[in-house]
Amino acid sequence: MSGGSSPSSRRNSFNSLSKDLDLPSEQGCLSIVVLGASGDLAKKKTFPALYHLFEQGFIQSGEVHIFGYARSNLSDDGLRERIRGYLKGAPEDLSEFLQLIKYVSGSYDTGEGFEKLNRAISEYEVSKSSGSYRRLFYLALPPSVYPSVCKMIRTYCMNPSSHPGWTRVIVEKPFGKDLDSAEELSAQLGELFEEHQLYRIDHYLGKELVQNLLVLRFANRLFLPLWNRDNIDNIQIVFREDFGTEGRGGYFDQYGIIRDIIQNHLLQVFCLVAMEKPVSLKPEHIRDEKVKVLQSVNPIKPEEVVLGQYDGYKDDPTVPDDSNTPTFASVVLRVHNERWEGVPFILKAGKALSSKKAEVRVQFKDVPGDIFRSKKQGRNEFVIRLQPSEAMYMKLTVKKPGLEMATEQSELDLSYGMRYQNVKIPEAYERLILDTIRGDQQHFVRRDELQAAWKIFTPLLHDIDDGKLKALPYEPGSRGPKEADELSARVGYVQTHGYIWVPPTLA
Ligand SMILES: NC(=O)C1=CN([C@@H]2O[C@H](COP(=O)(O)OP(=O)(O)OC[C@H]3O[C@@H](n4cnc5c(N)ncnc54)[C@H](OP(=O)(O)O)[C@@H]3O)[C@@H](O)[C@H]2O)C=CC1
Ligand SMILES: O=C1O[C@H](COP(=O)(O)O)[C@@H](O)[C@H](O)[C@H]1O
Numbered sequence: 001m002s003g004g005s006s007p008s009s010r011r012n013s014f015n016s017l018s019k020d021l022d023l024p025s026e027q028g029c030l031s032i033v034v035l036g037a038s039g040d041l042a043k044k045k046t047f048p049a050l051y052h053l054f055e056q057g058f059i060q061s062g063e064v065h066i067f068g069y070a071r072s073n074l075s076d077d078g079l080r081e082r083i084r085g086y087l088k089g090a091p092e093d094l095s096e097f098l099q100l101i102k103y104v105s106g107s108y109d110t111g112e113g114f115e116k117l118n119r120a121i122s123e124y125e126v127s128k129s130s131g132s133y134r135r136l137f138y139l140a141l142p143p144s145v146y147p148s149v150c151k152m153i154r155t156y157c158m159n160p161s162s163h164p165g166w167t168r169v170i171v172e173k174p175f176g177k178d179l180d181s182a183e184e185l186s187a188q189l190g191e192l193f194e195e196h197q198l199y200r201i202d203h204y205l206g207k208e209l210v211q212n213l214l215v216l217r218f219a220n221r222l223f224l225p226l227w228n229r230d231n232i233d234n235i236q237i238v239f240r241e242d243f244g245t246e247g248r249g250g251y252f253d254q255y256g257i258i259r260d261i262i263q264n265h266l267l268q269v270f271c272l273v274a275m276e277k278p279v280s281l282k283p284e285h286i287r288d289e290k291v292k293v294l295q296s297v298n299p300i301k302p303e304e305v306v307l308g309q310y311d312g313y314k315d316d317p318t319v320p321d322d323s324n325t326p327t328f329a330s331v332v333l334r335v336h337n338e339r340w341e342g343v344p345f346i347l348k349a350g351k352a353l354s355s356k357k358a359e360v361r362v363q364f365k366d367v368p369g370d371i372f373r374s375k376k377q378g379r380n381e382f383v384i385r386l387q388p389s390e391a392m393y394m395k396l397t398v399k400k401p402g403l404e405m406a407t408e409q410s411e412l413d414l415s416y417g418m419r420y421q422n423v424k425i426p427e428a429y430e431r432l433i434l435d436t437i438r439g440d441q442q443h444f445v446r447r448d449e450l451q452a453a454w455k456i457f458t459p460l461l462h463d464i465d466d467g468k469l470k471a472l473p474y475e476p477g478s479r480g481p482k483e484a485d486e487l488s489a490r491v492g493y494v495q496t497h498g499y500i501w502v503p504p505t506l507a
Pocket of ligand 1: 036037044070072108140141143172
């Protein structure tokens with residue numbers, strides 16, 4: 001439970017934000033259908049997120065029913081037992097939650113299973129006589145089956161037109177493999193659902209510090225005049241994992257690190273860092289600005305790309321021996337607009353590296369007319385640590401305490417673990433599912449945004465797929481290929497040696 005507030009007080013604050021965004025507060029039955037309920041994502045993320053929403057009172061026994069759907073031969077109890085081990089909570093809460101779940105078995109491309117699913121949903125709806133009928137379908141499935149599943153939902157499972165309510169569909173990434181395939185998928189889904197019914201999830205948009213980016217940038221006078229090419233030298237957006245593909249090699253090899261992390265998660269973070277101020281907080285206004293900045297990105301230059309593949313990646317039997325798939329990439333994006341001309345955005349992601357973290361590092365220019373030789377301490381940096389140990393810290397040059405007039409580098413540190421000690425930071429999926437129930441698309445990817453994102457990366461991805469760019473080998477547990485650090489230095493990043501920020505811990 002977060003910050004000691006009760007479930008009902010949290011629901012109240014959620015309702016007040018809904019009012020700000022003109023979102024109607026709805027009542028009636030809510031049917032949540034997890035398609036691919038037997039799978040990895042469903043048990044690790046989707047059901048636990050639903051449980052946390054239940055535990056905090058955002059979805060309640062009286063108004064919600066959860067349906068798991070997949071081909072596997074499972075009973076209601078079979079599915080419940082499968083997910084029980086992934087849920088942490090009081091035993092009575094768990095039992096109450098698990099009783100809300102029913103399992104329906106069927107295929108993804110024939111009507112029979114979906115008719116059965118529709119009957120199960122309708123029975124539940126009819127048993128609750130009043131209010132709207134809200135149907136939320138979560139596709140925790142391989143994208144290859146999205147078109148047929150969406151067609152089945154459209155044909156058999158829409159909320160009845162005789163009743164107020166809605167049907168919404170959450171689709172997982174990857175949304176295609178390049179511009180053409182993404183467009184084809186979008187066109188197929190677009191024939192079946194209106195854009196306002198489709199929620200393309202990118203779970204990075206549900207992370208606390210990612211959601212804070214807009215507030216930070218546009219609610220603080222401090223940053224407004226500094227956030228531009230006059231003051232900022234370069235910006236890095238970094239994702240590092242300290243483990244490899246671990247059993248997901250077959251999936252990963254078809255995609256690679258650019259499609260898995262950079263084209264979606266890091267690019268979404270990039271948008272929030274680089275976009276102009278939206279007219280308002282309305283989802284369409286925010287997404288308009290994201291599209292604009294994506295459209296301002298110049299074509300990527302091959303000489304501003306470094307690819308890597310960790311030694312041992314190809315030992316996975318599901319990975320071809322001649323794979324050129326990158327498990328590491330550093331890509332420089334350049335934005336052709338008044339604010340950012342000349343400022344490199346270095347997007348870097350890698351698996352099997354020396355540490356696990358994700359952060360945005362804004363490096364400022366050197367002080368003009370420097371009288372303190374502060375350059376030797378290193379540049380000012382503003383770092384937003386997305387995970388782990390969520391924090392924002394500002395690296396500053398200060399007078400070293402003591403009799404001498406000497407300088408050193410220190411920081412202003414807002415570490416969430418210290419500042420918000422009793423606050424539980426919600427899981428990204430929890431927040432995004434709640435947004436879907438509320439009808440708030442702000443943190444979901446719009447079709448034209450997706451198109452603009454693929455336009456940036458498709459030429460580079462095709463060059464990699466065609467073997468025109470090679471992945472350099474690197475040691476697992478290292479920083480990745482040294483050429484990536486050389487690239488960062490070449491485009492302007494100056495590393496501060498001898499200074500490392502250590503997340504503060506409670507005594
Ligand atoms: N796992 C993760 O951590 C993450 C996953 N995702 C995305 O979420 C989606 C689901 O991922 P995940 O749960 O890992 O996937 P799984 O491989 O576990 O597949 C989910 C379910 O889909 C069914 N299924 C699997 N392969 C096929 C197939 N070829 N044709 C039809 N049905 C199939 C299976 O159910 P059954 O056979 O019982 O019908 C399976 O249990 C994917 O789009 C993935 O990219 C995104 C981020 C993270
Ligand atoms: O989407 C994905 O994200 C995870 C990393 O997510 P995080 O929330 O733990 O940072 C990554 O491991 C996976 O390869 C990718 O598909």
